[in-house]
Amino acid sequence: MSMLDLNDVANQLRCPSGQAGEELAEMMFKSNSNMIYKTVDRLQLDQKDAVLEIGFGSAKHLPYIFSAAKNIRYHGVEISPLMMEMAAKVKESLEQEQIELTLTGELNSLPYSDKAFNHCFSVNTVYFWSDPVKYFTEIYRVLKPGGSIALSYIREDFAQEQPFAKEDVFHFYRTEWLIRILTNIGYSHVERWQYIENTFDKLGNKVIRPFVVLKGKK
Numbered sequence: 001m002s003m004l005d006l007n008d009v010a011n012q013l014r015c016p017s018g019q020a021g022e023e024l025a026e027m028m029f030k031s032n033s034n035m036i037y038k039t040v041d042r043l044q045l046d047q048k049d050a051v052l053e054i055g056f057g058s059a060k061h062l063p064y065i066f067s068a069a070k071n072i073r074y075h076g077v078e079i080s081p082l083m084m085e086m087a088a089k090v091k092e093s094l095e096q097e098q099i100e101l102t103l104t105g106e107l108n109s110l111p112y113s114d115k116a117f118n119h120c121f122s123v124n125t126v127y128f129w130s131d132p133v134k135y136f137t138e139i140y141r142v143l144k145p146g147g148s149i150a151l152s153y154i155r156e157d158f159a160q161e162q163p164f165a166k167e168d169v170f171h172f173y174r175t176e177w178l179i180r181i182l183t184n185i186g187y188s189h190v191e192r193w194q195y196i197e198n199t200f201d202k203l204g205n206k207v208i209r210p211f212v213v214l215k216g217k218k
């Protein structure tokens with residue numbers, strides 16, 4: 001694969017678009033579904049919780065979320081119009097009415113009032129946030145007291161070795177740094193879980209991949 005192709009893959013992971021983006025989104029769901037499910041499990045959803053997801057991708061994991069708690073209110077934000085389209089089809093196929101999908105800009109801000117959510121989670125998107133401290137602070141604002149954040153990402157040492165992990169697109173953070181930032185913002189009880197999984201990378205190769213789930217409380 002040429003350098004240009006690898007740059008394309010990096011940019012498609014940041015914001016999928018067009019036919020290539022659609023194909024990548026299908027592949028992303030296959031390679032990341034275990035990570036997403038582990039993250040959702042850590043939230044310990046209760047019926048009627050209000051849940052916010054940042055960067056839902058194709059949203060093919062929505063049935064899993066509703067199988068964990070079928071009466072939750074799900075809100076998702078995305079920067080990719082293509083992912084909005086794919087997710088809208090998933091939404092149409094489900095019986096749940098409490099799904100709201102919103103297209104946002106990369107502004108590190110969220111279009112919600114203070115204390116709106118019981119949980120906020122995000123999987124494989126922190127690499128693309130222009131200002132993670134601002135975004136974590138914004139998430140803190142929209143969480144209810146006692147609410148939780150769950151953040152999942154590929155472990156930094158493994159992630160930065162990936163051929164498509166271009167420095168001008170991806171930013172990788174050490175877990176210790178993320179925990180310190182979350183704690184400084186005011187999150188408490190910050191816990192971490194480390195996993196190692198057999199999956200596929202974005203080029204379709206089999207990989208044994210380490211990932212981390214962090215969870216903190218407001």
Ligand SMILES: C[S@@+](CC[C@H](N)C(=O)[O-])C[C@H]1O[C@@H](n2cnc3c(N)ncnc32)[C@H](O)[C@@H]1O
Pocket residue numbers: 013014015016028029032033036054055056057058077078079080083104105106107122123124125128129130
């Ligand atoms: C690598 S994909 C991960 C998708 C899915 N969460 C997963 O783990 O398979 C990153 C997704 O986050 C979205 N994204 C990137 N930056 C974002 C931001 N600042 N706010 C919301 N979504 C964002 C992209 O459009 C893309 O769909």
